[in-house]
Amino acid sequence: MTAETTWQAPAISALDPAVAAAIRAGIDGKAKPRGSLGRIEDLSTQLGMIAHPSSAKFERAVLLVFAGDHGITEEGVSQYPSTVTAAMVATYLAGRASANAFAAAANVGIRVVDAGVAAELPAHPGLIRRKIRPGTANSARQPAMSDREVSVALTTGHDIAVAEIDAGNDILALGEMGIGNSASSALLAHRLAPAPLDDCIGMGAGQNEPGMARKRAAIHKAANRSDAQAPIDVMREFGGLEIAMMAGAVLGAASRRRPVIIDGFICSVAALAAVRLAPAARDYCIFAHRSAEKGHQAVLASLEAQPLLDLGMRLGEGTGALLAVPLVRAASRLLSDVADLEDVLAGRL
Template sequence: MSSGLNEFWQPPAIAPLDQALAAAMRGRIDGKAKPSGSLGRIEDLAVQLGMIRHPEPPRGDKAVLLVFAADHGLTEEGVSQYPSAVTVAMVMTYLAGRASANAFAAASNVAIAVIDAGVAADLPAHPNLIAAKIRKGTANAAREPAMTPRQAADALARGFEITVDQIAAGADIIALGEMGIGNTASSALLAHRLAPAPLADCIGVGAGQDDKGMARKRAAIEKAAARSNATEPFDVLVQFGGLEIAMMAGAVLGAASQRRPVIIDGFISSAAALLAIRLYPAARDYCIFAHRSAEKGHDVLLAALHAKPLLDLGLRLGEGTGALLAVPLVRAAARLLTDVADLSDVLAGNI
């Protein structure tokens, strides 16, 4: 845990999973009416889910996607081909139910809540919008810290609280998504310092860049990295992080504190998960990694997280789309433990 963060906020304790339960969970699954190991990685996922919810049975009926939105001062340096106004436009598209995330959520029977973590505009009230704005976008990290320590801690705390509230309202599964023009640049800086990894290995095309755009993006990110040598997790967040990334990290911690699985989406969500885990390592046990993004840098994060994602579909949209596609797999793994008959009962005719 970061001593700097502790000056401003400290979440309730996060307990690591009891690894002594793993053998018992595996034994239960091996005793189901199927050949041992025949469901592959779904069995591994079922073990994790069983351990997370122990002593209660795992459940996956109610899932919610939390889409955290914010703007980035780094866009002033030309790190994206799109202006910050697109963040607002996409938030309104989510609220209208017309984005890719909405379509995938409908297909997967997942509720959506959109969180204004730091959009650089005033947003109208909406039933599906949670107003949690810390500030109107971060500062330009190529020139100054992205946010103050107080703002970073407040963003972590707010993401934590929002997630705890969703679980209190009945959520069995938390899925994470984001929207923020420029946030692949911020995530590249987080990956560089927290993995750690060479900066060049962490910078990708984001929402799409031509060669000139990539040159601008690399130059801006290199300028930001040269401005600060921060390596301690909370300091890295203050210097380079986005408000939506901070809130997603808080959401990871909130889910872990309530012993609920949290599905991590792609590159930006994984940067947030790495931040959360560097702050509180026990949170790793509660993370399920949805997919391998096509965005350069995601493999760096997955390696740092010791994560093997469930899907590999060439996605790089964000919004939580990959996390939504993984929800049915998580639900199926939970039902393997709760719904499938034991082989002994089948052979005895007790079904």
């Protein structure tokens, strides 16, 4: 019996394609040449379908940065020690990380979620303390998590997203921090896309060639240990706590009919897991950017996703998602603020 029999995804309504034609017709009738705003018009259509039958504006955004450690770092998959995860959480909370700078520029709030950092973190107003365990087990040697831990992570991510929406945020952006999480994500992408394993293994936070050899060997060792294929089973075997919690957050946003902006490789893997659990969740995902991390293209292809930006970024932290927030707001305002061409011509402004 797989874990899917003990955990149920929330009810998510697929977007109605019949609504798209009416929304697109409304956009075509705006005071501009038809199609002149390119892919922003596609984004506006998606947002209109999400909001339907309401015409509410999507404006207030929050970035949720999910943090967790990974036992597979014991195999030398990263140039950095696990202690960097806790150090970066402290940096976010001090307002001094790249994500903070980008969030300030985009007028977006930040909350950091301790999903499984391998350190005790002091209380802070910007920290959501939901630690399930202090890091996953080493997936090259044993399952990264238990079935229960996967279920708790999914449920917790869902509940955090819903709480943020209830607090008045109508755009959720996702980011992550966790030394070793590109290794875990490579394994998840390999099984859930699916895609050849070597096509999913990239530089992560940075590696030299000996380091890449260690990383590839550890990831192959983990893949050879388990033939898991079902989404929850794959998350159990290969981890991370923050990835499973982000998958739950995607499901939570979709269950409340709110757009969720997906950052780079690791966040896209979390979205892939969410979509494998509840296919209708795909309709609510907005993919921010095409990461330079090797495995991202395979994940995007499996989700039939065309990101908004392509800037050669691979930092994570939600930095790409933050840069996409103004585009989402602009696309929403195209629906609500731009006059119809017939009103312009008739002088009804």
